Amino acid sequence: xxxxxxxxxxxxxxxxxxxxxxxxxxxxxxxxxxxxxxxxxxxxxxxxxxxxxxxxxxxxxxxxxxxxxxxxxxxxxxxxxxxxxxxxxxxxxxxxxxxxxxxxxxxxxxxxxxxxxxxxxxxxxxxxxxxxxxxxxxxxxxxxxxxxxxxxxxxxxxxxxxxxxxxxxxxxxxxxxxxxxxxxxxxxxxxxxxxxxxxxxxxxxxxxxxxxxxxxxxxxxxxxxxxxxxxxxxxxxxxxxxxxxxxxxxxxxxxxxxxxxxxxxxxxxxxxxxxxxxxxxxxxxxxxxxxxxxxxxxxxxxxxxxxxxxxxxxxxxxxxxxxxxxxxxxxxxxxxxxxxxxxxxxxxxxxxxxxxxxxxxxxxxxxxxxxxxxxxxxxxxxxxxxxxxxxxxxxxxxxxxxxxxxxxxxxxxxxxxxxxxxxxxxxxxxxxxxxxxxxxxxxxxxxxxxxxxxxxxxxxxxxxxxxxxxxxxxxxxxxxxxxxxxxxxxxxxxxxxxxxxxxxxxxxxxxxxxxxxxxxxxxxxxxxxxxxxxxxxxxxxxxxxxxxxxxxxxxxxxxxxxxxxxxxxxxxxxx
RNA sequence: CGGGGAGUGGCUUAGUGGUAUAGCGCUCGCUUGGGGUGCGAGAGGUCCCGAGUUCGAUUCUCGGCUCCCCGACCA
Numbered sequence: 001x002x003x004x005x006x007x008x009x010x011x012x013x014x015x016x017x018x019x020x021x022x023x024x025x026x027x028x029x030x031x032x033x034x035x036x037x038x039x040x041x042x043x044x045x046x047x048x049x050x051x052x053x054x055x056x057x058x059x060x061x062x063x064x065x066x067x068x069x070x071x072x073x074x075x076x077x078x079x080x081x082x083x084x085x086x087x088x089x090x091x092x093x094x095x096x097x098x099x100x101x102x103x104x105x106x107x108x109x110x111x112x113x114x115x116x117x118x119x120x121x122x123x124x125x126x127x128x129x130x131x132x133x134x135x136x137x138x139x140x141x142x143x144x145x146x147x148x149x150x151x152x153x154x155x156x157x158x159x160x161x162x163x164x165x166x167x168x169x170x171x172x173x174x175x176x177x178x179x180x181x182x183x184x185x186x187x188x189x190x191x192x193x194x195x196x197x198x199x200x201x202x203x204x205x206x207x208x209x210x211x212x213x214x215x216x217x218x219x220x221x222x223x224x225x226x227x228x229x230x231x232x233x234x235x236x237x238x239x240x241x242x243x244x245x246x247x248x249x250x251x252x253x254x255x256x257x258x259x260x261x262x263x264x265x266x267x268x269x270x271x272x273x274x275x276x277x278x279x280x281x282x283x284x285x286x287x288x289x290x291x292x293x294x295x296x297x298x299x300x301x302x303x304x305x306x307x308x309x310x311x312x313x314x315x316x317x318x319x320x321x322x323x324x325x326x327x328x329x330x331x332x333x334x335x336x337x338x339x340x341x342x343x344x345x346x347x348x349x350x351x352x353x354x355x356x357x358x359x360x361x362x363x364x365x366x367x368x369x370x371x372x373x374x375x376x377x378x379x380x381x382x383x384x385x386x387x388x389x390x391x392x393x394x395x396x397x398x399x400x401x402x403x404x405x406x407x408x409x410x411x412x413x414x415x416x417x418x419x420x421x422x423x424x425x426x427x428x429x430x431x432x433x434x435x436x437x438x439x440x441x442x443x444x445x446x447x448x449x450x451x452x453x454x455x456x457x458x459x460x461x462x463x464x465x466x467x468x469x470x471x472x473x474x475x476x477x478x479x480x481x482x483x484x485x486x487x488x489x490x491x492x493x494x495x496x497x498x499x500x501x502x503x504x505x506x507x508x509x510x511x512x513x514x515x516x517x518x519x520x521x522x523x524x525x526x527x528x529x530x531x532x533x534x535x536x537x538x539x540x541x542x543x544x545x546x547x548x549x550x551x552x553x554x555x556x557x558x559x560x561x562x563x564x565x566x567x568x569x570x571x572x573x574x575x
Numbered sequence: 576c577g578g579g580g581a582g583u584g585g586c587u588u589a590g591u592g593g594u595a596u597a598g599c600g601c602u603c604g605c606u607u608g609g610g611g612u613g614c615g616a617g618a619g620g621u622c623c624c625g626a627g628u629u630c631g632a633u634u635c636u637c638g639g640c641u642c643c644c645c646g647a648c649c650a
Contacts, residue, residue: 012599012611013587017643037642092649109650143576143648414650446650482609516610534609
């Protein structure tokens, strides 16, 4: 591709609303422009990378035996009512009406459509298992789009859906896609990790997230250094802590005045007690019912765990009025002592760690007062102990007990084992060998294509710009002619024709620009290999080669060009 | 959805109760030619929209829209 005929509008400065490095570089390198909040235009260079990503995913899924389809972005309301998600899905689902006043939505995902499609044509166990995938635009009306295309409202993704006749076959498909994902992310050149994850609004039994490891990642990941268990921290289970080592004598409870000391930090300072001695009480509203949760002072509640434990759809911090209503004291002074008497109807839960507290400190349910020497078991008994805290340093792996390491990641893929949630609702059934009608067992699998692109940049860049992993680079070689005419230009033209004929993806910078401009642009757009033809070396029959990542250039003769290139570029990867 | 901030040529911005600054980018000429060359000449703006205050508003006030940040939310 000749740059003089191509469109790569690079910028010296990133627009001020680009908030992370990948977004800045994507604007600067001329990959994207913004149309509206969370909605982007993809320019030629960006689209080229998308196509690279798409091709790799397609190859691996085809190999795994999936069939590509193309599903609608505009989907009818009835379909979503059938699955129950029209009511369940919040404002993220963009809804609208057509001229006949029929309801539609823009696809945030395609379970409904695909399940219906399969239900219509598949009726026998002999036709199963099946797995379909598609690439398509998705729209989710995110509350707060940010991080460039990483959290956009409109984005491009690959979604796949498997249908099986029994558990075993369903699990086999899950594994097959999982394995394909591993291959795909390896081919992308990612440092990544597949972690256990929450199933969220998609529902289903279990799921894995594929995380690209990057400090800027939105998700925290807990990794067990010993057994390899890893999970999104928001889902990480924790081994119940060991009981305290007896020794300490239980002291008698004693009220102390703690005027205006509400937060744990203030209390730690005021009472000279370490945070792990505190028993804090939070009051939550779970599907309309108040629930009290006890945690150690230093710990944070994991709302997902709470929701799961209660089987609730929603769980949010209760307002101050609910607080005072229940405890008859200002927020900040709630505690378990006498709680049952004050609010017998309110469920009292405690995190496992609370059980280990000896002679702790708790709110007295009396404004400006706390109680010292509170001991669970003796002074109060919660309705239940459970694993409710957010995993943090010092917590043990649920499998082997080793202490977790923490790292951050960008979610680029997600696999779900769905079970029969959609097939049952939408009547995707088949007859088995014994003439019994059964719902198909489904799985669904996504890869955020546009997010993969951003993650690649987030993981691989330097001060000068993007450094594309080989497999995702929009071009293999950037060929720079330092003169706009004469011998240098002629030679460069010739090399361009030759390399293109050999199958390399060559971006040929034949513009009438200063060398500095060309070098800066080449670095910014991050093409892995660079060839430069100039007056200095041409008389010696040489050109310059430099890898994007290399600190220094090499000098090759024109005769050895092909042979040397062959060593640095795997031609099967080139287009 | 709560809290905060911002909208000034394509991009980044200065500034002001009397219609506007600079850099980059763009056009033209010369210059330069291995890391965003230098000089000169230009083009380009309803200062987000609407209302109000005022002799006069881009500037002050109110409302709206859009964008950004923090939180909550989220395959």
